[in-house]
Amino acid sequence: MKATELLELRPQGLWCPPAGAFIDPVRPVDRAIVTHGHGDHCRPGSRALLATPETVAIAEARYGRTAFAATQAIPAGRPMRLGDATITLVPAGHVLGSAQVVVEAGGARAVVSGDYKRAADPTCAPFEPVPCDLFVTEATFGLPVFRHPPVQDEIARLLASVRAQPERCHAIGAYALGKAQRMIAELRRAGWDRTIYLHGALVGLCTVYGRLGIPLGPLETVRGQGAELKGEIVLGPPSALNDRWARRLPDPVICAASGWMRVRQRAKQRGVELPLVVSDHADWDELTATITETGAQTVWVTHGAEEALCLWCADQGLDARPLALAGRGEEEAM
Amino acid sequence: MRAFADLLETLVHTPRRTRKLALLRAYFRATPDPDRGYALAALAGTLEMPSLTPSVIRGVAQARVDPRLFALSHDFVGDLAETVALIWPDPPTPPGPPPGLSETVERLRAASRAARPGLLDELFDRLDPSARFALIKLCAGGMRVGVSARLARTALAEEFGRPLSRIEELWFALSPPYADLFAWLEGGEEPEADLSLAFRPMMLANPLEPERFETLAPADHIAEIKWDGVRVQAAATRAGRRLYSRAGEDLAPAFPDILAAMDWQGCVDGELLVAIDGAPRPFAELQARLGRKRVTAKMLAEAPAHIRAYDLLHDGERDLRALPLAERRARLAAWIETHAPARLDLSPEIRFETWDQLAALRDAQRAEGQEGLMVKRRDAPYAAGRPIGPWWKWKRDPLSADCVLMYAQRGHGRRSSYYSDFTFGAWEPDPEGPPGAERLAPVGKAYSGFTDAELVELDRWVRAHMTQRFGPVRAVEQALVVEVAFDAVQISRRHRSGVAMRFPRIKRIRWDKPADEADRVETLRALAAPQG
Ligand SMILES: [Zn+2]
Ligand SMILES: [Zn+2]
Numbered sequence: 126m127k128a129t130e131l132l133e134l135r136p137q138g139l140w141c142p143p144a145g146a147f148i149d150p151v152r153p154v155d156r157a158i159v160t161h162g163h164g165d166h167c168r169p170g171s172r173a174l175l176a177t178p179e180t181v182a183i184a185e186a187r188y189g190r191t192a193f194a195a196t197q198a199i200p201a202g203r204p205m206r207l208g209d210a211t212i213t214l215v216p217a218g219h220v221l222g223s224a225q226v227v228v229e230a231g232g233a234r235a236v237v238s239g240d241y242k243r244a245a246d247p248t249c250a251p252f253e254p255v256p257c258d259l260f261v262t263e264a265t266f267g268l269p270v271f272r273h274p275p276v277q278d279e280i281a282r283l284l285a286s287v288r289a290q291p292e293r294c295h296a297i298g299a300y301a302l303g304k305a306q307r308m309i310a311e312l313r314r315a316g317w318d319r320t321i322y323l324h325g326a327l328v329g330l331c332t333v334y335g336r337l338g339i340p341l342g343p344l345e346t347v348r349g350q351g352a353e354l355k356g357e358i359v360l361g362p363p364s365a366l367n368d369r370w371a372r373r374l375p376d377p378v379i380c381a382a383s384g385w386m387r388v389r390q391r392a393k394q395r396g397v398e399l400p401l402v403v404s405d406h407a408d409w410d411e412l413t414a415t416i417t418e419t420g421a422q423t424v425w426v427t428h429g430a431e432e433a434l435c436l437w438c439a440d441q442g443l444d445a446r447p448l449a450l451a452g453r454g455e456e457e458a459m
Numbered sequence: 460m461r462a463f464a465d466l467l468e469t470l471v472h473t474p475r476r477t478r479k480l481a482l483l484r485a486y487f488r489a490t491p492d493p494d495r496g497y498a499l500a501a502l503a504g505t506l507e508m509p510s511l512t513p514s515v516i517r518g519v520a521q522a523r524v525d526p527r528l529f530a531l532s533h534d535f536v537g538d539l540a541e542t543v544a545l546i547w548p549d550p551p552t553p554p555g556p557p558p559g560l561s562e563t564v565e566r567l568r569a570a571s572r573a574a575r576p577g578l579l580d581e582l583f584d585r586l587d588p589s590a591r592f593a594l595i596k597l598c599a600g601g602m603r604v605g606v607s608a609r610l611a612r613t614a615l616a617e618e619f620g621r622p623l624s625r626i627e628e629l630w631f632a633l634s635p636p637y638a639d640l641f642a643w644l645e646g647g648e649e650p651e652a653d654l655s656l657a658f659r660p661m662m663l664a665n666p667l668e669p670e671r672f673e674t675l676a677p678a679d680h681i682a683e684i685k686w687d688g689v690r691v692q693a694a695a696t697r698a699g700r701r702l703y704s705r706a707g708e709d710l711a712p713a714f715p716d717i718l719a720a721m722d723w724q725g726c727v728d729g730e731l732l733v734a735i736d737g738a739p740r741p742f743a744e745l746q747a748r749l750g751r752k753r754v755t756a757k758m759l760a761e762a763p764a765h766i767r768a769y770d771l772l773h774d775g776e777r778d779l780r781a782l783p784l785a786e787r788r789a790r791l792a793a794w795i796e797t798h799a800p801a802r803l804d805l806s807p808e809i810r811f812e813t814w815d816q817l818a819a820l821r822d823a824q825r826a827e828g829q830e831g832l833m834v835k836r837r838d839a840p841y842a843a844g845r846p847i848g849p850w851w852k853w854k855r856d857p858l859s860a861d862c863v864l865m866y867a868q869r870g871h872g873r874r875s876s877y878y879s880d881f882t883f884g885a886w887e888p889d890p891e892g893p894p895g896a897e898r899l900a901p902v903g904k905a906y907s908g909f910t911d912a913e914l915v916e917l918d919r920w921v922r923a924h925m926t927q928r929f930g931p932v933r934a935v936e937q938a939l940v941v942e943v944a945f946d947a948v949q950i951s952r953r954h955r956s957g958v959a960m961r962f963p964r965i966k967r968i969r970w971d972k973p974a975d976e977a978d979r980v981e982t983l984r985a986l987a988a989p990q991g
Contacts (some may be wrong), residue, residue, distance in 0.1 A: 367876055368876055389471060389472075436525075436531075
């Protein structure tokens with residue numbers, strides 16, 4: 126069997142014929158294998174959800190216990206028979222529970238990366254490269270201008286700004302699943318042990334992370350603390366920080382934690398005063414190194430800047446093509 | 460280079476003036492010479508660097524990066540300097556230590572045209588992305604970090620406790636990297652400088668409130684027209700010629716015609732105008748010349764510059780500033796008589812006996828280039844700054860019109876959560892509709908004039924009445940009338956409505972007024988100054 130027969134693109138999403146299942150379908154289907162809990166990969170309504178235990182917990186927290194008729198938690202690294210295929214979920218290093226889907230059948234192996242990164246992240250298991258024939262990679266930051274700096278440097282810049290402006294509060298726009306918890310965990314690693322204040326929309330997932338064994342230290346919801354928040358760090362969804370919600374904060378320094386912050390014009394457009402280049406997606410160097418590492422001869426590219434990465438693959442003698450999946454890239458689409 | 464790049468990076472994202480000042484102060488205090496002097500020059504626009512064309516910069520980058528990947532990246536990022544700064548790959552062998560700002564500046568200035576690409580390549584290898592960006596901006600000109608030369612000098616004055624006016628006087632006599640300036644700022648001797656051409660901090664006026672008249676005697680004052688141009692100081696000595704703006708910026712490059720005409724010696728305070736046969740042209744024509752680094756012969760012919768003189772600060776080498784105004788004006792008139800300077804004439808004195816008489820003159824003012832009157836004490840010496848009492852500006856009452864809100868956009872910085880930038884329109888016939896149908900044509904934009912409480916109300920109204928989005932811009936229901944105050948109306952071919960307002964601001968929200976009772980474009984056009 127050829128590796129390219131293990132996967133095919135259908136309107137509902139990426140279909141895996143030997144397993145009889147969709148991977149990260151965009152519409153409800155009978156059986157969905159889901160790489161991770163972000164809304165552009167994990168949507169409610171499918172009859173059966175197969176994912177890591179952490180992703181199942183996150184999906185239930187986001188959509189409710191009744192969003193899927195049945196859920197099946199498959200621990201990472203444990204192969205499972207599904208139809209004529211063997212399916213293994215392998216850590217992707219993107220957010221808690223995120224996994225690559227390894228599909229094996231008829232002597233061929235395909236890997237669907239979902240979203241991934243190679244930089245260390247205290248809130249999730251690190252990416253494990255899997256040798257394969259067909260690699261489906263994301264390309265959110267698939268341009269050579271994207272090289273993310275070490276996250277510690279960005280945290281250090283944040284803390285320096287907090288120290289320099291003690292009369293203001295620092296409000297960080299961070300996506301509710303993954304980025305927020307990673308920022309908190311990195312702040313803890315850098316020694317910030319004060320209470321971190323959260324927009325209400327972030328509380329639920331932080332609680333889930335805590336329950337799944339990721340300690341985040343003292344957290345509190347932003348209510349009417351007013352001047353008490355001077356000198357403190359607040360996290361909220363990016364959309365809230367330029368909106369009325371932010372008015373309750375004392376003279377906030379608006380920060381944003383995103384890979385897009387590397388481009389200053391983007392940061393300026395969004396009215397960000399302190400851009401922090403922190404991403405949960407692979408940068409250009411990580412994308413190209415990972416493709417090389419998998420040894421895949423065929424590469425399908427999804428999410429964003431496919432063209433440049435396909436050009437690069439072609440230059441390496443790889444057979445590459447863009448895969449037009451609808452509605453992807455939600456969590457860093459800013 | 461690191462500290463300078465960090466400074467630029469932080470400044471570019473910092474909207475607030477006080478914070479910018481704090482950053483500049485810390486930088487100038489902590490950074491050694493000559494780096495801080497070059498940084499000051501770069502911010503103030505006085506640093507002479509070899510100009511690198513976009514094609515040279517692109518060429519250096521494309522020798523390192525696949526041109527197709529470069530093109531895709533440039534499309535995404537938009538800005539060439541930023542694309543190159545970000546895309547530059549790590550060098551194959553570890554580079555030398557990052558160069559300092561002064562090393563970077565001095566080597567680039569010394570390099571021949573042919574050697575520049577190789578030097579850039581070497582420097583790029585040794586710098587990180589934000590320092591590469593700073594380097595390209597140094598050579599491409601225009602830091603665009605929202606810092607004016609004046610703000611930079613203000614930071615120096617505040618940090619080192621020296622008077623800003625003295626720094627401004629010395630400024631044009633000094634040059635990068637300003638080692639003598641910093642030595643003085645830090646407690647040393649004041650730099651030896653030929654100050655004959657230095658900027659003399661200007662005397663400014665306060666607005667005249669009607670209550671004041673009770674305490675002012677007409678006979679103690681002279682009145683003249685407040686010309687609607689750009690206040691300038693023109694200085695000429697044997698050492699050279701200078702044309703300064705009110706903030707002490709050098710305007711010479713944009714006005715070679717004025718410079719060429721300054722074949723006299725002295726220092727004149729006046730209003731820079733575009734004038735044909737002594738008649739001022741609309742401010743927009745002057746504005747078009749202001750931004751230019753290079754002026755075309757066509758512009759010089761079509762929009763000739765002219766100085767209308769208010770005051771004489773130096774006659775030859777004699778400093779007249781301590782003399783009473785009446786005396787200075789008499790000397791100015793005589794000086795003009797003697798030298799008959801080209802492109803320069805006297806702003807005439809207006810005779811009046813009572814304030815009512817003067818008020819009537821002011822209310823009747825409608826001609827192009829006049830924005831009110833100046834009232835000055837006859838006995839006042841020329842003093843830097845804005846002392847209360849000697850000089851008053853008495854602007855014409857603003858015009859106003861009722862307009863309909865059309866679009867809103869969020870503000871910046873402190874106002875980023877509010878819809879605070881508004882576009883409004885007036886009615887005009889709709890050529891596409893049935894006879895008699897009307898549509899709104901945008902006539903202006905305003906960001907100010909309202910109170911904080913009114914801003915909250917406007918923001919709430921916009922959020923409740925949005926109809927469409929165009930990027931960051933929100934179209935709103937055409938239902939809210941605002942009273943807009945403005946200084947003048949100009950006929951403009953660049954605007955669909957054919958008119959442009961000068962300094963529009965929102966004076967009042969007319970919750971009570973139905974949109975169809977707002978003003979018409981025609982009405983605004985009638986307010987425009989007669990052309991010709
Ligand atoms: Zn994701
Ligand atoms: Zn995604």
